[in-house]
Amino acid sequence: MQPVSIGLVGLNFGRHICEELTSPSNAFARLARVCDVDQEKACAVAEQFHVPAAPSLEALLVDPDIEAIGLFTGPNGRAELIRRIIRAGKDVMTTKPFEVDPTAALAVLQEAKALGRVIHLNSPNPRPYGEMAVIDAWLSAGVIGHPTLAQSSVWCYYGPTAADGSWYDDPLRCPVAPIFRLGIYPLNGLLTIFSDPVSIQVTHTRVETQRITPDNAAATIRFADGAIVNLLASFVVGGNDYYKNSLTLCGTKGVIYYQVGPRPREGSWTSNLQLATEDGIEERTVTCHAGEYDWEFFAHRVRKEVAEDQTTPAQIVSAIRIMQAMSRAESSGETVRIGKE
Numbered sequence: 001m002q003p004v005s006i007g008l009v010g011l012n013f014g015r016h017i018c019e020e021l022t023s024p025s026n027a028f029a030r031l032a033r034v035c036d037v038d039q040e041k042a043c044a045v046a047e048q049f050h051v052p053a054a055p056s057l058e059a060l061l062v063d064p065d066i067e068a069i070g071l072f073t074g075p076n077g078r079a080e081l082i083r084r085i086i087r088a089g090k091d092v093m094t095t096k097p098f099e100v101d102p103t104a105a106l107a108v109l110q111e112a113k114a115l116g117r118v119i120h121l122n123s124p125n126p127r128p129y130g131e132m133a134v135i136d137a138w139l140s141a142g143v144i145g146h147p148t149l150a151q152s153s154v155w156c157y158y159g160p161t162a163a164d165g166s167w168y169d170d171p172l173r174c175p176v177a178p179i180f181r182l183g184i185y186p187l188n189g190l191l192t193i194f195s196d197p198v199s200i201q202v203t204h205t206r207v208e209t210q211r212i213t214p215d216n217a218a219a220t221i222r223f224a225d226g227a228i229v230n231l232l233a234s235f236v237v238g239g240n241d242y243y244k245n246s247l248t249l250c251g252t253k254g255v256i257y258y259q260v261g262p263r264p265r266e267g268s269w270t271s272n273l274q275l276a277t278e279d280g281i282e283e284r285t286v287t288c289h290a291g292e293y294d295w296e297f298f299a300h301r302v303r304k305e306v307a308e309d310q311t312t313p314a315q316i317v318s319a320i321r322i323m324q325a326m327s328r329a330e331s332s333g334e335t336v337r338i339g340k341e
Helices: 011-021 039-049 057-061 078-087 102-115 131-140 177-190 295-302 313-332
Strands: 004-009 029-035 068-071 091-094 147-155 197-205 216-223 228-234 246-251 254-258 270-277 280-287
Touching: 004 011, 004 057, 004 295, 011 029, 011 039, 011 068, 029 039, 029 057, 029 295, 057 068, 057 078, 068 078, 078 091, 078 102, 091 295, 102 313, 131 254, 131 270, 131 280, 147 177, 177 216, 177 228, 177 246, 177 313, 197 313, 216 313
Parallel strands: 004 029, 004 068, 068 091, 147 228
Antiparallel strands: 147 246, 197 216, 216 228, 246 254, 254 270, 270 280
């Protein structure tokens, strides 16, 4: 298979994706051009990765050698950018959070499906594999019964980050920042398990950051069937277990533990899963794939070699509705109902 030719837009975060696309181990996608509103930055990154810089998104859209756009701008207004891309006949790999407006997000996802265009994210992933495949199999077998309670966490250490005027500093564009930027990973996984969220309550603090937005946060989400999820996220937790999603998932017949406790060895990105039921304890270890960009599946989808994604537009938009309600909960300090379409 020929690798998909990618024009990458948004180089603040996107420069890290350039490394993935130029890695010899990536046989499914290649970096062809880069673009950023900051032309100086675009030229510098282009020189670093030995590709041409494009003066604008439009220049990429009319380039017949560009098959897909890697879109790594901020989430605000991303749906409209994606609409321009898919109407130009190109596919999209982008990142979480997908959007801040659930109505705009759903509309563009539905339009992409109607046009036969591909939109992939790193979270939720378009297919369950690794740890989520194991959890999905256990849930499908009904071994823990009805899921009723979950606690999930993700953290890292960013230190006393200074304000830089980016969207990270704006509570309206980056509500409850640790959950919006990191907690979205476990939240997207949880929404494949729990459905119909009805309310959210948040608690947040500023421990070290010099931004207006917080660096330490928790959210409690209630679901229509009575299930409760507690989600913790932080930018001020040090140690070796950075960026590790942890989950305790309780059901009426048993409990699933995912990456609870320290990693088995330094630098390990394996996932440790345990299933505890009346029949005993089953343990599994798989390679961790949380938050990865699935370039292999993306390439097969672009080439029309595999069926549609298993992640639905409704699942993607459900997380955005929760984030929208979370923004209101952050400003009000109250429990807020989560809206529906």
